[in-house]
């Protein structure tokens with residue numbers, strides 16, 4: 108049975124998963140404590156995500172990851188749908204920033220996000236080494252938004 112828990116203590120216990128989505132621990136430290144961490148269990152831990160409050164109207168998905176062995180099993184989508192319901196009525200919109208990689212953009216677009224804006228050279232300016240996703244070098248950060256009302 109799938110269970111999703113809000114984790115309030117010892118959030119660093121989930122660092123192995125969080126590092127799959129954001130390879131810099133110092134970047135993770137900037138949002139993990141103030142963020143809400145959700146963990147999905149299905150016969151053991153499979154996936155996590157972190158959401159922060161950005162304003163009265165806006166929250167941001169800072170991290171979402173599933174263990175590599177379990178990619179493509181629907182856990183990421185389940186976690187997204189859970190947080191959409193969880194934050195409906197609390198915020199108007201949810202934002203996510205990601206590398207400019209076609210499959211990850213399509214993952215978010217399939218889940219109702221649409222492209223909002225870009226931060227030019229985010230990955231080249233903020234990380235001390237080149238970042239890649241399946242051989243594609245990440246340069247810009249692409250922001251996508253999704254409405255949380257009206258469903």
Ligand SMILES: CC(C)(COP(=O)(O)OP(=O)(O)OC[C@H]1O[C@@H](n2cnc3c(N)ncnc32)[C@H](O)[C@@H]1OP(=O)(O)O)[C@@H](O)C(=O)NCCC(=O)NCCS
Nearest residue numbers: 127128171172173177178179180181182183184205210214
């Ligand atoms: C992003 C992530 C959380 C998605 O979770 P998931 O449980 O694998 O996603 P789902 O099974 O719900 O798949 C959703 C869709 O994305 C596609 N997809 C998932 N992983 C993919 C991959 N590595 N390559 C191509 N497509 C992929 C699936 O085909 C699926 O589409 P479908 O439903 O039409 O078949 C997971 O792939 C992951 O942990 N990736 C590494 C960390 C990361 O990059 N996080 C995002 C940072 S912004």
